[in-house]
Every structure is written in structure tokens, then in C-alpha cells.
């Protein structure tokens with residue numbers, strides 16, 4: 001899942017980014033409200049962490065602008081301890097949640113999971129398909145009760161496919177939700193990683209869960 005972090009305190013921006021990368025999110029970050037609008041215009045983010053006091057354009061104005069354009073992306077506001085008016089204004093103009101600085105990173109991660117759960121329409125931190133389970137909190141993946149070891153990127157792709165199980169996802173959709181702008185790599189990386197995933201998830205099981213849809217992309221489903 002791809003997250004945009006908008007925070008002008010560079011130290012805080014860096015530690016949020018680092019912590020999210022450790023959780024296998026892909027992350028873009030900027031410290032200016034106008035720049036945030038540019039990022040949001042070109043990439044389909046799964047969530048935005050948005051500071052309120054920003055140069056260029058305030059977080060509130062960024063949110064107003066994207067909601068007016070019809071964006072439903074979940075937004076978590078970061079506010080100062082004394083910014084009660086900001087919190088109310090933020091929620092009024094369509095923020096999904098807020099955190100008061102300074103906050104614990106575990107709480108930031110928990111709030112983020114809840115927001116992503118809401119958009120995905122699932123109610124727990126566990127995604128399942130047939131005998132495959134993906135724990136979104138611990139990032140543990142198992143099939144038939146046996147734990148499967150995945151690299152960070154493999155996990156990120158599997159998570160995105162599992163959140164959208166039953167829906168055919170194009171290569172570019174997968175790319176856009178799993179890689180950030182920092183990424184420089186080959187154009188067929190999605191296919192390469194799907195091959196790795198198939199080896200680990202499907203090989204040796206009679207029921208295949210990862211399917212290719214010719215000319216369209218990939219889908220995870222339990223076919224009978």
C-alpha cells in the first residue's frame with residue numbers, strides 16, 4: 001500500500017517514512033502543501049498522513065481541495081497539542097482521523113491500519129483466501145498452517161492482491177500501489193515478483209490462488 005507523508009519538519013518526516021517502510025508500505029514524502037497536491041494529482045495513494053501547519057498551503061486547504069475534486073483517499077491529520085480548532089476544522093472538511101503531536105509510532109500505525117481496513121471493507125487485521133492467511137499487523141503469511149517467508153516487496157504485492165481479491169489488477173495498478181517514486185527498476189518487475197510469489201504461495205498446492213488474466217493482469221481467487 002502506498003502512503004503520502006506531508007510533513008515539513010524534516011526530522012519527523014524522515015522517521016515517519018522510515019517506520020512506514022519497515023512495515024512494507026511504499027512511501028512518498030514532501031513538506032509543502034502545494035507539492036502535496038502535485039503528488040496527489042499523479043499517484044493513487046492508499047492513505048495520506050497530513051500535517052496541518054505547512055508552507056505553501058495548509059493541510060486543511062490541501063484536504064478541502066482534494067475532497068472538492070472528489071478524492072476519497074483516507075487522510076490522517078497531524079495536529080499540535082493546542083490545535084483544537086484545527087482538529088475540528090480538519091474533521092469537518094473530511095479528514096478520517098487525527099493524531100496529536102508528539103505521538104507514539106505504534107499508534108500512528110494502528111490508526112493507519114484502521115483507515116485502510118475501512119476502505120477495504122474488512123474488519124480485522126487478517127486477510128484470508130481459502131487456506132492462505134495474511135496478518136496485516138505482524139506481516140506473517142501462512143498457507144495450510146505453514147508459515148511462508150516473503151521478502152518485503154513480495155509481501156507488499158501479496159497484501160495489495162489480497163486486499164483486492166476477486167478483482168483483476170493491471171500491472172500498472174500493482175506497480176502504482178506497491179512502488180514509490182524512489183523506485184528505479186525494470187518495467188517487468190511485477191511479473192518477476194508474481195513469479196516469486198507463485199513459487200512460494202501456490203507451488204505444491206493443488207488449488208492455485210494467483211491467476212493470470214491474459215491481457216488484463218492478475219487476480220487472487222479460490223477457483224473450484
Ligand code: CA
Pocket residue numbers: 007008009051052053054
Ligand atoms: Ca508543520
